[in-house]
Amino acid sequence: MSAPASGATVEIPAWAWERTEIHEALRERDAGAILRFAQQYGGASQSRIATATGLLQGRVNEIVRGRRSVVRIDVFERIALGLGMPDAARMLMGLAPLRFSGHGPRDLLEHPQVAAIARTKPEAGSEITSLAATAETVDVIGVRALGMLALGDSLLRGPLIREGRDSIAHVRVLLLHPDSPAVARIAEEIGETPRFLAASLRFSEDLLGEMAELGTVRLEVYRYRTPPVWRMIRLDATVFASVIGCRSDARTSLVYRLTPTPPGCLSYGFDRLFAATLGDAERAI
Template sequence: MSGPQPHRGLPPELLADTEWQQACRRRDFAQVVRLVRIRAGIYPSRIAALCGMTPSRVGEIISGRRGLAHIDVIERVADGLRIPGAMLGLAHRPWEIPAAAMTTRHRFPPQVSEGADRAAEPDTTAGPESRSDLDDLLLLADGKVTRSALSALQSSVEDYWRRDDRHGGASLRPAVVGHLRYVSQLMHSADGSLRHDLQSLAAELARLAGWACFDARQYSTARTYFTQALRLCHGQDDHLFMANVLSCMSLQATYDGKPCDAVALACKAQDTARAAGEQPLVMSMLHMREAFAHATLRDAPACHQAIDRSRDAYEDARGRVAEAPSWIRYFDETKLIVDTGIALAKLGEVTRAEPLIAEGLRRETTAQQRGRAFHAFWLATAQLQQGRLDAACHSAGLALDLSASLDSPRIAGHVADFHRLLAPHARETPVIAFEQHMREVLG
C-alpha cells in the first residue's frame, strides 16, 4: 500500500483571503490551523503529520491553549502546510524557488505566486525574457549575481519598506536578516561596480534590519545593525545615507531613554548631511529628530529652536522635492505638522499640540497605517492630559482599530502607556468601554 500523498499547496483562494492574511501576519496559528481545516479540508491529524507535531499539540493550538513562538517550529509549519514565507515574515522557503529548469521542449516552471504551489504545471508560453529571469534566479542559487538579479533584490528591499509602513516591522526581521546575510555572502564573489552596489544594498538591508528590531523594541540589537550599516557605507562617500542611519539611531535613543545620546546623534546626522551639499528636506527631518530629543529632556527653548529650524528648512525645500533622495520624500507638510505636535506634546504643551496632531491625522492616507496608529495615541494622550476623557478614549479606540493588523511592539508599548494613564479613571464609563474594546481587539 502506498503512503500518504505529499501536500501540494493550499488553495489560492484561501491564500488571497484577507482573514487568512491577517492571521498569518499576526502569527495567530490557532486561526491559521482552523482555516486550513475548514477551507482546505486538511484534518488535524494530517496537519500534525505534515508539520512534525503530535495530534494533541495541534488540538492545543486550535483551542488557543498553546502558541508557537520558536522560529524553527514556525518554519516547520510554513514548510509542512506550504505557507509562503513572506506571509509569516520569513525568508522565501526553499520549495518556493524552482530548483532547476525543465528542459523538455524548452519549458520552464512558471514564477510561483504568493499563493499556489504550481511547479508541476509547466508554462509553455515562457519566452526569452522569462528564461533570462530564471537563469538569474539559478545563478543566485549558485552564489553568483547579475545586474538584473541585483535589481530584483533591490525591489525586495523596497517592498519590505512598504510592508513595514503598512503592517509594522517586527515580523519582517527573519526575512530581512536572511537577505542581509545572503547579500553579504554575494559580495565576496563579486568585484568592481557590482561589488560596490552589493555593499550599498547590504548597508540598506542592515538599516532595515535595525529599523525592524527598533520597531520590535529590541534596542540593543537595533543599534548593532545600525552600526553595521554605517560600517558598510564607510568609504563610499554616501553622506546622506549615513545621515539617515544616524537619524534612525537618534530616534531609537529617544525611545530607549537616552535623550542626550539622541541629541548628539541628531546633530552628527545634520553635520554629515551638510557634507553632501544643500538638502533642505533632509535637514528639516533631522532638525525634527533633534526637537524630539530636546522635548524628552524637557528643554523647551532648545526644542522650540529645533522646530523653528525644521520649519524653515522645509520652506526652503518647497518646490524642490524632486531633488531630494527618494527615502526622505515621506517627510511632507503633513508629517511636519504632526511631528511638531508630538514634540510639543512631549514638552507638555498639550493645548498647542492637540490641533496639530489632529490635523496631521486627518490628512494622512490609509496606507500610513502604523503612523496613523501612533498619531492617534498621541492625540489621545494630549486630550487626556487636558481632562477630556471621552475624546481621549475615542481617539485611543481609533488607534486600537488601526493597530489590529499591525505587528509592532512599539504600538503595543503605546497601548500599555495610555492604559496606565487611565488608571485614575478606571470606574468612568468611557474607560470601561475602552478596556472592553481593548479586549476585543487585542484578545
C-alpha cells in the first residue's frame, strides 16, 4: 500500500507515541482509541484524518465514536501510514516495520530491539555497570567470567555488592565446565593451553564461591559443557551480548545491547539460549 500524499500525514510528536495509553491501544488494535489519540496529540479533525488515511469521513466518525470496529489489516495499514506511525508503534499493532523495506545492510542495526550498539567493550562497560547498580536479576553466560564477575575489579562485582543497594541481586552465572571437550577449542582460540584454561575455570569458581559466602548477592553458579558461542549479560530485561571466539581484538569487538521491544524475537532468542544452557548445566555453587 502506498504512503499518503506529500503533506497529508498527520503530524504527531514522537514523545506522544511513548505514552502508556497509546501502547495499550496499539496492542489491542483499538482503532477508535488510536484515532482519538491522533485528534488529541496531532490536533487533527476527523476530516483531516480521513484525508490522511484515505478513509471516508463517515467511517472515521463511526470508528472514533466506537460504532464501527476495524479488523482488516489493510485498514490498519492505512491508519498507520496516515498517522506517520513510527516502526515501534507499527510493530506493537502487528504491522511490519517500514525501515526493513529496502533490506539494506544497516536495517538490523536500526531494528528497535537493538536499542544501541556499543562499538567497544569499554564503551559498553559503563552502561553495564550503571544498570547493574540497580538490577534485581542478573544472568551471565561466560567462559570463566573473570572479567565479568569473579575478580575484585570485574565489571559486575562492584555495582552488585555496593553499599546502599535497595535489594540483594539474584545472580546466575554459567561457566564452561573445566572437563568439557570445548576447553581445548576455546584455549586454542584465545592462545592458552587447555590445562591453563581448565585451571583458570576452577580458579574462577573458587572466587565466585568466596563471593557467595559474603551474602551480598544471591549467587548461583553452573557448569555447561557445550561449545560457547555467545557471551551474555542480562540485567533485568536488558541483554548485552558479544560473540565468543571472534578473532578480532577483544577490546574492539562489538557488544550488542538488546531490549524486549515488540515483537521481541531477539530478546526471546537470548532468553531461550540462557534457559537451554541452564537446563543442561550442573550446579557448582
